[in-house]
Amino acid sequence: MKYDFETLVPRYGKGSFKWEELRSEDPNIPDDIVPLSVADMEFKTAPAIVEGLKKYLDETSLGYTRATDAYYEAVIDWMRRRHGFEPKREWFVQFSGIVPALRHIIGVFTKPGDGVLIMTPVYHQFRMVAEHNGCEIVESELLLKDGKYEIDFEDFAAKAARDDVKLCILCSPHNPVGRVWTKEELCKIADICLENNVYLLDDEIHSDLIMPGYHHVPMLSLDEKYHDNLLVCTSPGKTFNLAGMQASNIFVPNAERREAIEKARGHFSLNALSYKAVEFAYRDSEEWLDEAIAYIDGNRKFAIEFFRKHYPDVFISEMEGTYLLWVDLHSFGMTMEEQEKLLREKALLYVDEGYIFGKGGEGFERINIACPRHVLEAALVRLKTALDEYVKNKA
Incomplete structure:
Protein backbone atom coordinates (compact mmCIF):
# COMPACT_ATOMS: atom_id res chain seq x y z
CA MET A 1 0.00 0.00 0.00
CA LYS A 2 1.09 3.57 -0.68
CA TYR A 3 -0.24 4.88 2.64
CA ASP A 4 0.68 3.89 6.18
CA PHE A 5 -2.12 2.27 8.20
CA GLU A 6 0.19 0.25 10.46
CA THR A 7 1.78 3.01 12.52
CA LEU A 8 -0.10 3.85 15.70
CA VAL A 9 0.08 7.44 16.87
CA PRO A 10 -0.64 7.42 20.64
CA ARG A 11 -3.04 10.18 21.63
CA TYR A 12 -2.72 10.31 25.41
CA GLY A 13 -2.23 13.91 26.47
CA LYS A 14 -3.40 15.29 23.11
CA GLY A 15 -7.05 15.85 23.99
CA SER A 16 -8.50 12.82 22.20
CA PHE A 17 -11.95 12.27 23.68
CA LYS A 18 -11.75 8.48 23.95
CA TRP A 19 -8.08 8.30 24.94
CA GLU A 20 -8.43 10.91 27.67
CA GLU A 21 -11.67 9.34 28.93
CA LEU A 22 -9.85 6.01 29.22
CA ARG A 23 -6.96 7.54 31.15
CA SER A 24 -9.38 9.38 33.46
CA GLU A 25 -11.13 6.07 34.24
CA ASP A 26 -7.86 4.35 35.00
CA PRO A 27 -4.77 6.56 35.42
CA ASN A 28 -2.61 3.41 35.52
CA ILE A 29 -3.79 2.03 32.17
CA PRO A 30 -0.76 0.78 30.18
CA ASP A 31 0.30 3.07 27.34
CA ASP A 32 -0.14 0.30 24.77
CA ILE A 33 -3.87 -0.12 25.47
CA VAL A 34 -5.86 1.53 22.68
CA PRO A 35 -9.58 2.32 23.10
CA LEU A 36 -11.69 0.81 20.33
CA SER A 37 -14.81 2.74 21.18
CA VAL A 38 -15.70 6.20 19.83
CA ALA A 39 -15.95 6.18 16.04
CA ASP A 40 -12.82 7.92 14.92
CA MET A 41 -9.84 6.19 13.31
CA GLU A 42 -6.43 5.29 14.72
CA PHE A 43 -4.80 6.02 11.36
CA LYS A 44 -2.62 8.94 10.38
CA THR A 45 -4.61 11.65 8.64
CA ALA A 46 -4.42 11.57 4.84
CA PRO A 47 -1.21 13.38 3.77
CA ALA A 48 -3.03 15.56 1.23
CA ILE A 49 -5.14 17.05 4.03
CA VAL A 50 -2.17 17.66 6.34
CA GLU A 51 0.02 19.15 3.62
CA GLY A 52 -2.85 21.21 2.25
CA LEU A 53 -3.54 22.73 5.67
CA LYS A 54 0.15 23.47 6.24
CA LYS A 55 0.36 25.30 2.93
CA TYR A 56 -2.86 27.17 3.62
CA LEU A 57 -1.56 28.31 7.02
CA ASP A 58 1.66 29.51 5.44
CA GLU A 59 -0.22 31.64 2.92
CA THR A 60 -3.18 33.13 4.82
CA SER A 61 -4.49 34.77 7.95
CA LEU A 62 -7.23 33.19 10.05
CA ASP A 284 -7.29 15.30 -3.02
CA SER A 285 -7.69 12.25 -0.75
CA GLU A 286 -9.73 9.70 -2.67
CA GLU A 287 -6.79 7.34 -3.18
CA TRP A 288 -6.12 7.37 0.58
CA LEU A 289 -9.75 6.48 1.27
CA ASP A 290 -9.74 3.58 -1.18
CA GLU A 291 -6.70 2.11 0.56
CA ALA A 292 -8.21 2.75 4.01
CA ILE A 293 -11.37 0.85 3.05
CA ALA A 294 -9.30 -2.06 1.75
CA TYR A 295 -7.31 -2.11 5.01
CA ILE A 296 -10.45 -1.94 7.16
CA ASP A 297 -11.97 -4.76 5.13
CA GLY A 298 -8.84 -6.77 5.91
CA ASN A 299 -9.36 -6.04 9.61
CA ARG A 300 -12.99 -7.13 9.28
CA LYS A 301 -11.96 -10.46 7.76
CA PHE A 302 -9.24 -10.94 10.39
CA ALA A 303 -11.68 -10.36 13.27
CA ILE A 304 -14.36 -12.62 11.82
CA GLU A 305 -11.86 -15.42 11.29
CA PHE A 306 -10.59 -14.97 14.87
CA PHE A 307 -14.06 -15.43 16.32
CA ARG A 308 -14.91 -18.31 13.96
CA LYS A 309 -11.78 -20.13 15.02
CA HIS A 310 -12.09 -19.64 18.76
CA TYR A 311 -15.79 -18.95 19.38
CA PRO A 312 -17.96 -20.23 16.51
CA ASP A 313 -21.15 -19.57 18.49
CA VAL A 314 -20.49 -15.82 18.60
CA PHE A 315 -22.68 -13.94 16.11
CA ILE A 316 -21.17 -11.01 14.23
CA SER A 317 -23.43 -8.84 12.10
CA GLU A 318 -22.27 -8.51 8.51
CA MET A 319 -20.40 -5.21 8.37
CA GLU A 320 -21.66 -4.02 5.00
CA GLY A 321 -20.64 -0.47 5.80
CA THR A 322 -18.98 1.61 8.57
CA TYR A 323 -15.87 0.39 10.43
CA LEU A 324 -17.82 -0.77 13.47
CA LEU A 325 -18.06 -4.48 14.21
CA TRP A 326 -21.28 -5.52 16.01
CA VAL A 327 -20.50 -8.58 18.12
CA ASP A 328 -22.99 -10.66 20.12
CA LEU A 329 -21.60 -12.18 23.35
CA HIS A 330 -24.91 -13.63 24.58
CA SER A 331 -23.60 -17.17 24.17
CA PHE A 332 -21.35 -16.76 27.24
CA GLY A 333 -24.36 -16.23 29.49
CA MET A 334 -23.01 -13.15 31.25
CA THR A 335 -25.15 -10.46 32.79
CA MET A 336 -24.75 -6.99 31.34
CA GLU A 337 -22.69 -5.96 34.38
CA GLU A 338 -20.49 -9.08 34.23
CA GLN A 339 -19.81 -8.55 30.54
CA GLU A 340 -18.82 -4.92 30.93
CA LYS A 341 -16.60 -5.74 33.91
CA LEU A 342 -14.88 -8.60 32.08
CA LEU A 343 -14.11 -6.50 29.03
CA ARG A 344 -12.79 -3.50 30.95
CA GLU A 345 -11.09 -5.09 33.94
CA LYS A 346 -9.91 -8.45 32.59
CA ALA A 347 -9.46 -7.88 28.86
CA LEU A 348 -8.63 -4.15 29.05
CA LEU A 349 -10.91 -3.90 26.02
CA TYR A 350 -12.58 -0.51 25.88
CA VAL A 351 -15.43 -0.66 23.38
CA ASP A 352 -19.03 0.60 23.34
CA GLU A 353 -21.51 -1.58 25.21
CA GLY A 354 -24.51 -2.52 23.11
CA TYR A 355 -27.14 -1.40 25.60
CA ILE A 356 -26.36 2.28 24.96
CA PHE A 357 -27.84 1.88 21.47
CA GLY A 358 -31.33 1.06 22.75
CA LYS A 359 -33.63 -1.92 22.35
CA GLY A 360 -31.93 -4.95 20.83
CA GLY A 361 -28.45 -3.85 21.85
CA GLU A 362 -28.14 -5.69 25.15
CA GLY A 363 -25.39 -8.32 25.15
CA PHE A 364 -23.68 -6.86 22.07
CA GLU A 365 -20.44 -4.91 21.83
CA ARG A 366 -19.52 -2.35 19.16
CA ILE A 367 -15.84 -2.65 18.28
CA ASN A 368 -14.10 0.06 16.24
CA ILE A 369 -11.75 -1.75 13.84
CA ALA A 370 -10.32 1.32 12.09
CA CYS A 371 -6.92 0.78 13.66
CA PRO A 372 -3.58 -0.87 12.86
CA ARG A 373 -4.04 -4.64 12.62
CA HIS A 374 -1.53 -5.33 15.38
CA VAL A 375 -3.69 -3.21 17.72
CA LEU A 376 -6.82 -5.17 16.77
CA GLU A 377 -5.01 -8.50 17.14
CA ALA A 378 -3.66 -7.59 20.60
CA ALA A 379 -7.14 -6.54 21.72
CA LEU A 380 -8.74 -9.77 20.51
CA VAL A 381 -6.04 -11.87 22.17
CA ARG A 382 -6.71 -10.09 25.48
CA LEU A 383 -10.42 -10.72 25.01
CA LYS A 384 -9.79 -14.42 24.36
CA THR A 385 -7.69 -14.74 27.51
CA ALA A 386 -10.43 -13.13 29.59
CA LEU A 387 -13.24 -15.19 28.02
CA ASP A 388 -11.34 -18.46 28.39
CA GLU A 389 -10.75 -17.70 32.07
CA TYR A 390 -14.44 -16.87 32.54
CA VAL A 391 -15.57 -20.11 30.89
CA LYS A 392 -13.07 -22.14 32.92
CA ASN A 393 -14.18 -20.62 36.22
CA LYS A 394 -17.83 -21.05 35.34
CA ALA A 395 -17.46 -24.77 34.54
Whole structure:
Protein backbone atom coordinates (compact mmCIF):
# COMPACT_ATOMS: atom_id res chain seq x y z
CA MET A 1 0.00 0.00 0.00
CA LYS A 2 1.09 3.57 -0.68
CA TYR A 3 -0.24 4.88 2.64
CA ASP A 4 0.68 3.89 6.18
CA PHE A 5 -2.12 2.27 8.20
CA GLU A 6 0.19 0.25 10.46
CA THR A 7 1.78 3.01 12.52
CA LEU A 8 -0.10 3.85 15.70
CA VAL A 9 0.08 7.44 16.87
CA PRO A 10 -0.64 7.42 20.64
CA ARG A 11 -3.04 10.18 21.63
CA TYR A 12 -2.72 10.31 25.41
CA GLY A 13 -2.23 13.91 26.47
CA LYS A 14 -3.40 15.29 23.11
CA GLY A 15 -7.05 15.85 23.99
CA SER A 16 -8.50 12.82 22.20
CA PHE A 17 -11.95 12.27 23.68
CA LYS A 18 -11.75 8.48 23.95
CA TRP A 19 -8.08 8.30 24.94
CA GLU A 20 -8.43 10.91 27.67
CA GLU A 21 -11.67 9.34 28.93
CA LEU A 22 -9.85 6.01 29.22
CA ARG A 23 -6.96 7.54 31.15
CA SER A 24 -9.38 9.38 33.46
CA GLU A 25 -11.13 6.07 34.24
CA ASP A 26 -7.86 4.35 35.00
CA PRO A 27 -4.77 6.56 35.42
CA ASN A 28 -2.61 3.41 35.52
CA ILE A 29 -3.79 2.03 32.17
CA PRO A 30 -0.76 0.78 30.18
CA ASP A 31 0.30 3.07 27.34
CA ASP A 32 -0.14 0.30 24.77
CA ILE A 33 -3.87 -0.12 25.47
CA VAL A 34 -5.86 1.53 22.68
CA PRO A 35 -9.58 2.32 23.10
CA LEU A 36 -11.69 0.81 20.33
CA SER A 37 -14.81 2.74 21.18
CA VAL A 38 -15.70 6.20 19.83
CA ALA A 39 -15.95 6.18 16.04
CA ASP A 40 -12.82 7.92 14.92
CA MET A 41 -9.84 6.19 13.31
CA GLU A 42 -6.43 5.29 14.72
CA PHE A 43 -4.80 6.02 11.36
CA LYS A 44 -2.62 8.94 10.38
CA THR A 45 -4.61 11.65 8.64
CA ALA A 46 -4.42 11.57 4.84
CA PRO A 47 -1.21 13.38 3.77
CA ALA A 48 -3.03 15.56 1.23
CA ILE A 49 -5.14 17.05 4.03
CA VAL A 50 -2.17 17.66 6.34
CA GLU A 51 0.02 19.15 3.62
CA GLY A 52 -2.85 21.21 2.25
CA LEU A 53 -3.54 22.73 5.67
CA LYS A 54 0.15 23.47 6.24
CA LYS A 55 0.36 25.30 2.93
CA TYR A 56 -2.86 27.17 3.62
CA LEU A 57 -1.56 28.31 7.02
CA ASP A 58 1.66 29.51 5.44
CA GLU A 59 -0.22 31.64 2.92
CA THR A 60 -3.18 33.13 4.82
CA SER A 61 -4.49 34.77 7.95
CA LEU A 62 -7.23 33.19 10.05
CA GLY A 63 -9.91 35.82 9.86
CA TYR A 64 -13.64 35.30 9.36
CA THR A 65 -14.19 32.79 6.59
CA ARG A 66 -17.01 31.41 4.48
CA ALA A 67 -17.36 28.64 1.92
CA THR A 68 -15.67 29.35 -1.41
CA ASP A 69 -16.53 28.17 -4.92
CA ALA A 70 -13.72 25.62 -4.57
CA TYR A 71 -15.37 24.26 -1.41
CA TYR A 72 -18.74 23.74 -3.08
CA GLU A 73 -17.15 22.28 -6.19
CA ALA A 74 -15.17 19.74 -4.13
CA VAL A 75 -18.26 18.54 -2.25
CA ILE A 76 -20.57 18.43 -5.27
CA ASP A 77 -17.99 16.68 -7.43
CA TRP A 78 -17.42 14.09 -4.68
CA MET A 79 -21.12 13.32 -4.41
CA ARG A 80 -21.40 13.07 -8.18
CA ARG A 81 -18.32 10.89 -8.57
CA ARG A 82 -18.72 8.58 -5.56
CA HIS A 83 -22.50 8.46 -5.15
CA GLY A 84 -24.05 9.30 -8.50
CA PHE A 85 -26.10 12.32 -7.48
CA GLU A 86 -25.49 16.04 -7.57
CA PRO A 87 -26.70 18.18 -4.66
CA LYS A 88 -27.65 21.69 -5.65
CA ARG A 89 -25.53 24.44 -4.17
CA GLU A 90 -28.55 26.18 -2.66
CA TRP A 91 -29.38 23.05 -0.63
CA PHE A 92 -26.25 23.39 1.54
CA VAL A 93 -26.45 24.32 5.20
CA GLN A 94 -23.14 24.02 7.05
CA PHE A 95 -22.97 22.96 10.68
CA SER A 96 -20.09 22.12 13.02
CA GLY A 97 -21.01 18.45 12.92
CA ILE A 98 -24.09 16.31 12.38
CA VAL A 99 -25.02 15.97 16.06
CA PRO A 100 -25.18 19.77 16.55
CA ALA A 101 -27.16 19.96 13.30
CA LEU A 102 -29.72 17.39 14.45
CA ARG A 103 -30.02 19.13 17.81
CA HIS A 104 -30.93 22.42 16.10
CA ILE A 105 -33.12 20.87 13.40
CA ILE A 106 -35.23 18.84 15.83
CA GLY A 107 -35.80 22.01 17.80
CA VAL A 108 -37.07 23.77 14.67
CA PHE A 109 -39.61 21.15 13.62
CA THR A 110 -40.91 19.79 16.93
CA LYS A 111 -42.32 20.97 20.22
CA PRO A 112 -41.84 19.30 23.62
CA GLY A 113 -43.80 16.08 23.82
CA ASP A 114 -43.65 15.31 20.09
CA GLY A 115 -42.47 11.86 19.08
CA VAL A 116 -39.21 11.16 17.21
CA LEU A 117 -39.05 7.75 15.54
CA ILE A 118 -35.76 5.81 15.50
CA MET A 119 -34.85 2.23 14.52
CA THR A 120 -32.97 0.55 17.36
CA PRO A 121 -30.34 -0.48 18.13
CA VAL A 122 -29.04 2.80 16.74
CA TYR A 123 -26.51 5.58 17.34
CA HIS A 124 -27.21 6.74 20.88
CA GLN A 125 -26.88 10.45 20.13
CA PHE A 126 -30.18 10.33 18.19
CA ARG A 127 -31.96 9.71 21.46
CA MET A 128 -29.96 12.37 23.29
CA VAL A 129 -30.56 15.20 20.81
CA ALA A 130 -34.28 14.41 20.65
CA GLU A 131 -34.65 14.30 24.42
CA HIS A 132 -32.66 17.55 24.69
CA ASN A 133 -35.53 19.16 22.79
CA GLY A 134 -38.14 17.63 25.08
CA CYS A 135 -39.24 15.02 22.55
CA GLU A 136 -40.37 11.49 23.28
CA ILE A 137 -38.41 8.66 21.69
CA VAL A 138 -40.48 6.15 19.72
CA GLU A 139 -38.47 2.99 19.03
CA SER A 140 -39.02 0.54 16.20
CA GLU A 141 -36.68 -2.36 16.85
CA LEU A 142 -34.85 -3.92 13.92
CA LEU A 143 -35.50 -7.61 13.28
CA LEU A 144 -32.62 -10.09 13.24
CA LYS A 145 -33.61 -12.78 10.74
CA ASP A 146 -31.30 -15.56 9.57
CA GLY A 147 -28.25 -13.61 10.71
CA LYS A 148 -29.24 -10.33 9.03
CA TYR A 149 -30.91 -7.21 10.34
CA GLU A 150 -34.13 -6.09 8.66
CA ILE A 151 -36.57 -3.26 9.22
CA ASP A 152 -39.85 -4.29 10.83
CA PHE A 153 -41.93 -2.31 8.34
CA GLU A 154 -45.25 -3.27 9.90
CA ASP A 155 -44.12 -1.87 13.25
CA PHE A 156 -42.37 1.10 11.63
CA ALA A 157 -45.49 2.07 9.67
CA ALA A 158 -47.73 1.72 12.71
CA LYS A 159 -45.52 4.02 14.76
CA ALA A 160 -45.07 6.54 11.94
CA ALA A 161 -48.87 6.76 11.76
CA ARG A 162 -49.13 7.95 15.38
CA ASP A 163 -50.36 11.54 15.68
CA ASP A 164 -47.53 12.49 18.03
CA VAL A 165 -44.70 11.32 15.73
CA LYS A 166 -43.36 14.29 13.77
CA LEU A 167 -39.82 13.25 12.80
CA CYS A 168 -37.88 10.11 11.90
CA ILE A 169 -34.09 9.90 12.14
CA LEU A 170 -32.59 7.34 9.78
CA CYS A 171 -29.02 6.03 9.98
CA SER A 172 -27.84 5.07 6.48
CA PRO A 173 -25.57 3.09 6.56
CA HIS A 174 -26.71 1.91 9.96
CA ASN A 175 -24.60 2.40 13.07
CA PRO A 176 -24.07 0.03 14.90
CA VAL A 177 -25.40 -3.02 12.99
CA GLY A 178 -23.54 -2.22 9.76
CA ARG A 179 -26.42 -2.54 7.31
CA VAL A 180 -26.27 -0.72 3.98
CA TRP A 181 -29.93 -0.25 3.15
CA THR A 182 -31.14 -1.19 -0.32
CA LYS A 183 -33.01 1.11 -2.69
CA GLU A 184 -36.21 -0.82 -2.03
CA GLU A 185 -35.85 -0.44 1.74
CA LEU A 186 -35.10 3.28 1.47
CA CYS A 187 -38.08 3.91 -0.81
CA LYS A 188 -40.33 2.10 1.62
CA ILE A 189 -39.06 4.22 4.53
CA ALA A 190 -39.49 7.41 2.50
CA ASP A 191 -43.00 6.42 1.37
CA ILE A 192 -44.16 5.69 4.92
CA CYS A 193 -42.77 9.00 6.19
CA LEU A 194 -44.30 10.93 3.28
CA GLU A 195 -47.72 9.31 3.72
CA ASN A 196 -47.74 10.19 7.42
CA ASN A 197 -46.22 13.68 7.14
CA VAL A 198 -43.22 12.56 9.21
CA TYR A 199 -40.18 14.65 8.32
CA LEU A 200 -37.24 12.35 7.52
CA LEU A 201 -33.76 13.26 8.78
CA ASP A 202 -31.25 10.98 7.06
CA ASP A 203 -27.78 10.69 8.61
CA GLU A 204 -25.38 9.46 5.92
CA ILE A 205 -22.11 10.14 7.73
CA HIS A 206 -20.85 6.58 7.09
CA SER A 207 -21.88 6.57 3.41
CA ASP A 208 -18.32 6.65 2.04
CA LEU A 209 -17.25 3.66 4.17
CA ILE A 210 -18.80 0.81 2.21
CA MET A 211 -17.25 -2.64 2.13
CA PRO A 212 -16.54 -4.44 -1.18
CA GLY A 213 -19.66 -6.00 -2.69
CA TYR A 214 -22.07 -3.41 -1.31
CA HIS A 215 -23.38 -0.11 -2.65
CA HIS A 216 -24.70 2.91 -0.79
CA VAL A 217 -27.86 4.48 -2.21
CA PRO A 218 -28.14 8.19 -1.32
CA MET A 219 -31.66 9.20 -0.29
CA LEU A 220 -31.45 12.23 -2.56
CA SER A 221 -30.87 9.96 -5.58
CA LEU A 222 -34.41 8.60 -5.18
CA ASP A 223 -37.59 10.08 -6.64
CA GLU A 224 -37.85 13.87 -6.27
CA LYS A 225 -41.30 13.42 -4.72
CA TYR A 226 -39.48 12.80 -1.42
CA HIS A 227 -37.39 15.99 -1.49
CA ASP A 228 -39.74 18.31 0.39
CA ASN A 229 -40.04 15.78 3.22
CA LEU A 230 -36.35 14.97 3.48
CA LEU A 231 -33.00 16.35 4.53
CA VAL A 232 -29.67 14.53 4.37
CA CYS A 233 -26.73 14.93 6.74
CA THR A 234 -23.25 14.39 5.30
CA SER A 235 -19.73 14.90 6.59
CA PRO A 236 -16.17 13.87 5.78
CA GLY A 237 -15.63 13.34 9.52
CA LYS A 238 -15.82 9.53 9.53
CA THR A 239 -14.56 9.15 5.97
CA PHE A 240 -11.24 10.92 6.47
CA ASN A 241 -10.98 10.88 10.28
CA LEU A 242 -11.77 14.60 10.51
CA ALA A 243 -14.26 14.54 13.39
CA GLY A 244 -12.12 17.05 15.29
CA MET A 245 -12.51 19.53 12.42
CA GLN A 246 -16.25 19.65 13.16
CA ALA A 247 -17.62 20.03 9.65
CA SER A 248 -20.83 18.85 8.04
CA ASN A 249 -22.99 19.67 5.06
CA ILE A 250 -26.75 19.29 5.48
CA PHE A 251 -28.63 19.07 2.18
CA VAL A 252 -32.13 20.56 2.52
CA PRO A 253 -34.01 20.68 -0.81
CA ASN A 254 -37.11 22.44 0.52
CA ALA A 255 -36.47 26.19 0.62
CA GLU A 256 -38.93 26.97 3.43
CA ARG A 257 -37.48 24.29 5.69
CA ARG A 258 -33.95 25.36 4.80
CA GLU A 259 -34.65 28.99 5.72
CA ALA A 260 -36.08 27.90 9.07
CA ILE A 261 -32.96 25.83 9.80
CA GLU A 262 -30.62 28.66 8.78
CA LYS A 263 -32.51 31.07 11.02
CA ALA A 264 -32.13 28.71 14.00
CA ARG A 265 -28.47 28.06 13.21
CA GLY A 266 -27.54 31.73 13.26
CA HIS A 267 -23.78 32.19 13.01
CA PHE A 268 -22.90 28.61 13.95
CA SER A 269 -21.01 27.36 10.91
CA LEU A 270 -17.50 26.14 10.10
CA ASN A 271 -14.15 27.70 10.85
CA ALA A 272 -11.39 28.64 8.45
CA LEU A 273 -9.49 25.36 8.76
CA SER A 274 -12.64 23.22 8.59
CA TYR A 275 -13.60 24.63 5.21
CA LYS A 276 -10.16 23.88 3.79
CA ALA A 277 -9.93 20.41 5.38
CA VAL A 278 -13.22 19.45 3.72
CA GLU A 279 -11.94 20.72 0.39
CA PHE A 280 -8.60 18.89 0.62
CA ALA A 281 -10.35 15.70 1.74
CA TYR A 282 -12.92 15.49 -1.03
CA ARG A 283 -10.68 16.85 -3.78
CA ASP A 284 -7.29 15.30 -3.02
CA SER A 285 -7.69 12.25 -0.75
CA GLU A 286 -9.73 9.70 -2.67
CA GLU A 287 -6.79 7.34 -3.18
CA TRP A 288 -6.12 7.37 0.58
CA LEU A 289 -9.75 6.48 1.27
CA ASP A 290 -9.74 3.58 -1.18
CA GLU A 291 -6.70 2.11 0.56
CA ALA A 292 -8.21 2.75 4.01
CA ILE A 293 -11.37 0.85 3.05
CA ALA A 294 -9.30 -2.06 1.75
CA TYR A 295 -7.31 -2.11 5.01
CA ILE A 296 -10.45 -1.94 7.16
CA ASP A 297 -11.97 -4.76 5.13
CA GLY A 298 -8.84 -6.77 5.91
CA ASN A 299 -9.36 -6.04 9.61
CA ARG A 300 -12.99 -7.13 9.28
CA LYS A 301 -11.96 -10.46 7.76
CA PHE A 302 -9.24 -10.94 10.39
CA ALA A 303 -11.68 -10.36 13.27
CA ILE A 304 -14.36 -12.62 11.82
CA GLU A 305 -11.86 -15.42 11.29
CA PHE A 306 -10.59 -14.97 14.87
CA PHE A 307 -14.06 -15.43 16.32
CA ARG A 308 -14.91 -18.31 13.96
CA LYS A 309 -11.78 -20.13 15.02
CA HIS A 310 -12.09 -19.64 18.76
CA TYR A 311 -15.79 -18.95 19.38
CA PRO A 312 -17.96 -20.23 16.51
CA ASP A 313 -21.15 -19.57 18.49
CA VAL A 314 -20.49 -15.82 18.60
CA PHE A 315 -22.68 -13.94 16.11
CA ILE A 316 -21.17 -11.01 14.23
CA SER A 317 -23.43 -8.84 12.10
CA GLU A 318 -22.27 -8.51 8.51
CA MET A 319 -20.40 -5.21 8.37
CA GLU A 320 -21.66 -4.02 5.00
CA GLY A 321 -20.64 -0.47 5.80
CA THR A 322 -18.98 1.61 8.57
CA TYR A 323 -15.87 0.39 10.43
CA LEU A 324 -17.82 -0.77 13.47
CA LEU A 325 -18.06 -4.48 14.21
CA TRP A 326 -21.28 -5.52 16.01
CA VAL A 327 -20.50 -8.58 18.12
CA ASP A 328 -22.99 -10.66 20.12
CA LEU A 329 -21.60 -12.18 23.35
CA HIS A 330 -24.91 -13.63 24.58
CA SER A 331 -23.60 -17.17 24.17
CA PHE A 332 -21.35 -16.76 27.24
CA GLY A 333 -24.36 -16.23 29.49
CA MET A 334 -23.01 -13.15 31.25
CA THR A 335 -25.15 -10.46 32.79
CA MET A 336 -24.75 -6.99 31.34
CA GLU A 337 -22.69 -5.96 34.38
CA GLU A 338 -20.49 -9.08 34.23
CA GLN A 339 -19.81 -8.55 30.54
CA GLU A 340 -18.82 -4.92 30.93
CA LYS A 341 -16.60 -5.74 33.91
CA LEU A 342 -14.88 -8.60 32.08
CA LEU A 343 -14.11 -6.50 29.03
CA ARG A 344 -12.79 -3.50 30.95
CA GLU A 345 -11.09 -5.09 33.94
CA LYS A 346 -9.91 -8.45 32.59
CA ALA A 347 -9.46 -7.88 28.86
CA LEU A 348 -8.63 -4.15 29.05
CA LEU A 349 -10.91 -3.90 26.02
CA TYR A 350 -12.58 -0.51 25.88
CA VAL A 351 -15.43 -0.66 23.38
CA ASP A 352 -19.03 0.60 23.34
CA GLU A 353 -21.51 -1.58 25.21
CA GLY A 354 -24.51 -2.52 23.11
CA TYR A 355 -27.14 -1.40 25.60
CA ILE A 356 -26.36 2.28 24.96
CA PHE A 357 -27.84 1.88 21.47
CA GLY A 358 -31.33 1.06 22.75
CA LYS A 359 -33.63 -1.92 22.35
CA GLY A 360 -31.93 -4.95 20.83
CA GLY A 361 -28.45 -3.85 21.85
CA GLU A 362 -28.14 -5.69 25.15
CA GLY A 363 -25.39 -8.32 25.15
CA PHE A 364 -23.68 -6.86 22.07
CA GLU A 365 -20.44 -4.91 21.83
CA ARG A 366 -19.52 -2.35 19.16
CA ILE A 367 -15.84 -2.65 18.28
CA ASN A 368 -14.10 0.06 16.24
CA ILE A 369 -11.75 -1.75 13.84
CA ALA A 370 -10.32 1.32 12.09
CA CYS A 371 -6.92 0.78 13.66
CA PRO A 372 -3.58 -0.87 12.86
CA ARG A 373 -4.04 -4.64 12.62
CA HIS A 374 -1.53 -5.33 15.38
CA VAL A 375 -3.69 -3.21 17.72
CA LEU A 376 -6.82 -5.17 16.77
CA GLU A 377 -5.01 -8.50 17.14
CA ALA A 378 -3.66 -7.59 20.60
CA ALA A 379 -7.14 -6.54 21.72
CA LEU A 380 -8.74 -9.77 20.51
CA VAL A 381 -6.04 -11.87 22.17
CA ARG A 382 -6.71 -10.09 25.48
CA LEU A 383 -10.42 -10.72 25.01
CA LYS A 384 -9.79 -14.42 24.36
CA THR A 385 -7.69 -14.74 27.51
CA ALA A 386 -10.43 -13.13 29.59
CA LEU A 387 -13.24 -15.19 28.02
CA ASP A 388 -11.34 -18.46 28.39
CA GLU A 389 -10.75 -17.70 32.07
CA TYR A 390 -14.44 -16.87 32.54
CA VAL A 391 -15.57 -20.11 30.89
CA LYS A 392 -13.07 -22.14 32.92
CA ASN A 393 -14.18 -20.62 36.22
CA LYS A 394 -17.83 -21.05 35.34
CA ALA A 395 -17.46 -24.77 34.54
